[in-house]
Amino acid sequence: MQEKDIMALTEKAREIRIATIDAIGRSGGGHIGGSMSIVEVLVILYYRYLRIDPKDPRRRDRDRMVLSKGHAGPTLYAILSDVGFFPKDWLHTLNEGGTRLPSHCDMNKTPGIDMSTGSLGQGLSAAVGMALGLRTDGIDSVVYSIIGDGECHEGQIWEAAMAAAHFKLHNLVAFVDYNKMALDGYIDEVMNVEDLTSKWVAFGWYTQRVDGHDFNQLEGAIDKALKEPLRPSMIVMDTVKGKGCFFAEGKITSHKMPFSYRDAEEAIAQLSRKGGK
Amino acid sequence: MERKTVKQELHQEMRKVYGSTLVELAKKDANIVVLDADLMVANGTGVFYEEFPNRAFEIGAAEANMMGIAAGLSTLGKIPFASTFACFASRRVFDQFFLSCNYARLNVKLTGTDPGITAASNGGTHMAFEDLALMRVIPDITIVEPSDNVSLAALLPQIAYREGCAYIRIDRRSTQVLYAGDESVTLGKIHVVKEGDDLTIIACGIVLVPEAIRAAELLQREGISAAVLDMHTIKPVDIETILQYAAKTGMIVTCENHQIIGGLGSAVAEVLSEKLPTPLKRIGVDGEFGQVGSVEYLKNAYGMNAESICAACKEALKRIR
Known part of the structure; x- marks a missing residue:
């Protein structure tokens, strides 16, 4: 990737962080940690890879995104509104009664959301079903899915992992947001998931491990994943929970934290000062 | 041919x-x-x-x-x-x-x-x-x-x-045919198996619909006329037909291969209690777990047979007569 492309994506990631913190801040707090840790992967996917049409959100030959860790919806909403699926002022209604942007992703409420998720472990199975169905119908779309590291505690993830490899779903590209923190504490203390890379290899996936905040590494891995002819792909991303939001970054309490709009404003001000570099 | x-x-x-x-x-x-x-x-x-x-x-x-x-x-x-x-x-x-x-x-x-x-x-x-x-x-x-x-x-x-x-x-193995030549079974609509005047038996499934039919025959011998309804659609509930037969016969007995809590009997009870309070007896499993045995053995063990239904119907009628 050229330097100017990286700069453009970096700038976009900054904007998306700001919009996400603003939306969650207006609602008094929320799943800030896991929303911040997947900003880069969602940005590179939506601004460089996904074949989508905001004017026709259900277009049959679109690429799909199943955000299996559905609690990180706010980041996805910031992107979907930015690329034109719905007006940006919807972001100010996050979690309000009657909103079309609920905390967890809902395909029937939000244009651009491909699957309702929120009960951990379920999204990846739906992504497997989509990839199977697309192949059956001869549609060359790609299904992308993001799961959490804590989500890997769910047995259903490994059922889906087995099935995706069994069905040779090379049109499925998944990511683990490995921010090393669950709700109750550090992943390795709550329930150790290591060796996470080897587990996906053992389940028959083409598995890569990258810095999830590094656009160059993400691009390299996604490009390779899309060329894989037989296996589903897993990209294990080392990430930092709360990345870029000063009061959440690296904080074990950041899974779902209340915070004031003043804190949000301060985080936004800090991110704004970093802009343009 | x-x-x-x-x-x-x-x-x-x-x-x-x-x-x-x-x-x-x-x-x-x-x-x-x-x-x-x-x-x-x-x-x-x-x-x-x-x-x-x-x-x-x-x-x-x-x-x-x-x-x-x-x-x-x-x-x-x-x-x-x-x-x-x-x-x-x-x-x-x-x-x-x-x-x-x-x-x-x-x-x-x-x-x-x-x-x-x-x-x-x-x-x-x-x-x-x-x-x-x-x-x-x-x-x-x-x-x-x-x-x-x-x-x-x-x-x-x-x-x-x-x-x-x-x-x-x-069920998987049943070869039961009750409605040969009858193409009127409609989703969401109770199938009337037999008309009757004194009470109405509402049943579902391969085990209890035939037992309900047999129970109605046993009751007939004793001069009791029981209608038999096959409520194959548990949801949405055919409220209209339930109320029609409740009004007509004044007594309902439900039969299901299920706990009497939460299934067919409850669905019927919900309709009756809100729309047309009518004496009701629910037949099915009453707070027990399952066990091994042949279907015949288990029918007897849980009272899911014509004799039990017949006895329950007579007992229920005593309450209102």
Whole structure:
């Protein structure tokens, strides 16, 4: 990737962080940690890879995104509104009664959301079903899915992992947001998931491990994943929970934290000062 | 000649009628797909794999994953029929079926086989007496329990094209035919098996509809005229017919191969108590777990036979006479 492309994506990631913190801040707090840790992967996917049409959100030959860790919806909403699926002022209604942007992703409420998720472990199975169905119908779309590291505690993830490899779903590209923190504490203390890379290899996936905040590494891995002819792909991303939001970054309490709009404003001000570099 | 062929097909095991009806549907509609969780052989869907290998998905003994995959297929406009034992279809994958399929407003048809005492020798671990109760609380779901091969074959296409998720509760091995030549079985509409004046027996499923019919015959010998209704659709409830027969006979007895809490009896009780309070007796499992045994043994053990129904009806009539 050229330097100017990286700069453009970096700038976009900054904007998306700001919009996400603003939306969650207006609602008094929320799943800030896991929303911040997947900003880069969602940005590179939506601004460089996904074949989508905001004017026709259900277009049959679109690429799909199943955000299996559905609690990180706010980041996805910031992107979907930015690329034109719905007006940006919807972001100010996050979690309000009657909103079309609920905390967890809902395909029937939000244009651009491909699957309702929120009960951990379920999204990846739906992504497997989509990839199977697309192949059956001869549609060359790609299904992308993001799961959490804590989500890997769910047995259903490994059922889906087995099935995706069994069905040779090379049109499925998944990511683990490995921010090393669950709700109750550090992943390795709550329930150790290591060796996470080897587990996906053992389940028959083409598995890569990258810095999830590094656009160059993400691009390299996604490009390779899309060329894989037989296996589903897993990209294990080392990430930092709360990345870029000063009061959440690296904080074990950041899974779902209340915070004031003043804190949000301060985080936004800090991110704004970093802009343009 | 042709009629004979139809008759032979009808007297097959219920699972064969299930599999072959799905194949017939699939011949006309490329969106019909089938999923199994290592019970394809048991549930009679093997014929679908032979006819449509690209539209049949064996997921292995991973029912939760099967529901998610069915949901994913449904997002593409497929109409997935996923089958497993009733105990797994309800208890084991309730959250997956609830959220990934129903809450997501998708179109997944889930079939639970061997419900209640028809689990027989598989015993208490496999004996779902609570699946209807679990399913009934899901908004907008369709729930059916056909009592014979004719109603199963009639209801499956109607279920396929009623938008939204469905739960289908069927036996595997029964060859029962109650409604030969009768094509009037309609989703959401109670099937009137027999008219009567003194009380109404409302039953569902392959075990209790024939026992209810036999109970009505026993009652007739004692001069009691019982109507028999087959409430094959547990949800949506046919309120109109229930009220009609409550008004006509003044006494209702429900029979189900299920706990008397949360299933058919509860559905009828809810209608009656709010719309037309009518004396009611519910027959079914009363707070017990399952156990091994033949269907005949278990019918007696849980009072799901004509004699028990007959006795309950007479007892109930004493209350109001």
